[in-house]
Amino acid sequence: MNQVVDQERAPSLAVVPAKWVQGKVFEVMTGYSTDAQDAKRKRGIWEEGVIWIKAPDGRILYNWKAYDAWVEG
Numbered sequence: 001m002n003q004v005v006d007q008e009r010a011p012s013l014a015v016v017p018a019k020w021v022q023g024k025v026f027e028v029m030t031g032y033s034t035d036a037q038d039a040k041r042k043r044g045i046w047e048e049g050v051i052w053i054k055a056p057d058g059r060i061l062y063n064w065k066a067y068d069a070w071v072e073g
Contacts, residue, residue: 017029021061021062021064022060022062023037023060026062026064029064030064037052037060037062041060046062050063
């Protein structure tokens with residue numbers, strides 16, 4: 001049985017990302033490729049502990065709020 005959803009009454013859902021996100025999510029949010037992220041991190045342009053951290057499982061995570069502050073200077 002197919003039901004048509006009334007768009008005016010359909011519930012909306014807002015997705016808010018976590019404070020720290022993985023590189024692929026950060027790429028979608030900022031437009032910086034994962035290679036560009038690595039370069040900025042390795043050259044020290046983005047400060048460890050502020051814009052990026054190494055999580056306990058070894059993954060590199062990025063803080064999109066701190067990135068916004070960096071962009072706005």
